[in-house]
Amino acid sequence: MVVVTVPSLHGQDIKAFTTQLGNDSGVGRRKYSDGVVILVVASDRKVRIGVGYGLEPSLPDAWCHQLLTGAMIPRFRRLDYAGGIAAGIRAIIGKIGTTRLPVFQPRPVAVPPARPRTYAP
Known part of the structure; x- marks a missing residue:
């Protein structure tokens, strides 16, 4: 998970910006696409x-929308950005902390058998 605050998007779409930010920054595990980006502008x-x-x-x-409207945005309106971000992080960690995530199982690497060494006198 990553939290990013930026002063302005300069007209860019927030959804596209968030997706690009997550992809470019390598948030989460690539194989499982399990990253989370909280973007505050x-x-x-x-x-x-x-x-x-x-x-x-x-x-x-729907759950993320409820988190935004119920916990984060009300704090932002009171100019408590740190409190809003902390509330969001706590809720997300609490939610995914109860979820069983897939575990990466590395593939076995085939190692060729060792060749006998011969030494010439």
Whole structure:
């Protein structure tokens, strides 16, 4: 999970910006697409929680919207950005902490058998 605050998006779409940020920064495990990006754009008064496809069952859009409107945005309106971000992080960790995530199992690497060494006198 990564939390990013930027002064402005300069007209860019917040959804596209969040997705690009997550992909470019390597948030989460690539194989499982289980990253989370919380983007706060204070001057534009925008906030978004971007969730990788691997975590969509655990953090569906409706739940993220409820988290934003119920816990984070009310604090932002009181100019308590740190409190809003902390509330979001706590809720997300609490939610995915109860979810069994896939564990990466490395593939076995085939090692060729050692060749006998012969030494010439």
